[in-house]
Amino acid sequence: MMKKLCRYLSPLLIAALMLGSLPVVAAPAPASGMITTQDALAAQGAQSDRERIHDVLAREDVREQLVAQGVDPAEVEARVAALSDAEAAQMADRLDQMPAGASVVGALFAVFVILLVTDILGLTNVFPFTR
């Protein structure tokens, strides 16, 4: 149900955001003001307008994904704000496959399972109860 709703809402949202952000994208610096360091750095990296649009959309995407991953909605805004453009784009693309540092307890468990399986297959001989 939620998925279906999202499927219809997403294109609308993308279109709305794209239109909303176009003026920002087209004019990176106000005509009268100075050029910011961030804009100059972005231009040096030969960042195209398409990439800039992508960056604007990325933050919205990350916001949604973090909420879906169980992050407290009250925290999400501050977390997204602290990301750089490149980091936000990276997370929007692949938050669910990104390496997420966990704990060594998990490591021990994984090694245990692997050795247990290889023991049962008769390839290793760590746990006496598998014989």
Add this chain to the structure above:
Amino acid sequence: MIDCPRRQPASHRNARPAGVLALVALLCLLAGCAATPRLDDATRSAVAPRMLIGDVPFHGQRDYQCGPASLAMALQYQGVDTDVDTLIPQVFTPGREGSVQPEMLATVRRHGRIPFVIDGRFEDLLTELDAGHPVVVMQNLSLPAWPVWHYAVAIGYDLRDEAVILHSGMEAKREESFKRFDATWARSDRWAFVALPPGKLPASIGAEAALQAIGDFESVNGSAAALPAWEALARRHPERAMAHFGLGNARHAGGDLEGAITAFGDATAADETLAPAWLNLGLAQAAAGRRDAAHEALTRAAALPGPWQEHGREALERLTEEE
């Protein structure tokens, strides 16, 4: 020698060693056979033979909380008043049961420190530790096919014993051999960062990476917070026009017009094709009431082809209209 009792046919007895051999071959293939990393001689002689940053606080890493715990250690060492329980809601992602790399960096920014991702070379890790900077490293403790991602804080090393000293998991000052550490670190593409207060730079960082790190910090924390970092970068890399340019903007945002003009001037001296520097130099000089100098700088900006040429022309037109 004692003969084994012949309970099995010979063919069955030989199956086990063959299986172990096959498994070892498979694991090697999956893991990429590990070897002790070779240090280049320059680094070996440049760093102290033994180093331990003894006063890095330790926090045991509870279930899945190695990200917040590693951050707490690195941040507290740099004088940030925070703790693991404050950091958990800021960096931990329940759905992933862990913390992802971009958010580790973002959280450092939120606490007013600059995260510098260092080049993933063993030499750089030792250089940073030698300079007294604890390094947060990401490891994959398992195999690439079944990754177990983990953050730890490197706090020292011993060249003679070939060991890295880490605050890791529930163990403070754990010694891990270069070989074992490098094998697990290599599986994260040797990802590591140092968190430093603005004004301090990593010993091993390149100018380009530092520019990006400080620029990202500035867009989150503002120019006033980033000013000391730009000062430090311009001092270390006087040949980098963008370092002076960033310094000029930060000074200008803080109301230091004369300082900004000096820095933009240094930027154009370092690279006279940097159009934004000519443009900002011209605008700053116009604001300071020096019309001739402003005119000259904006003319240079308007003459340089590129994405800023239009801005340069417009600024020049406005200046001439006002005259």
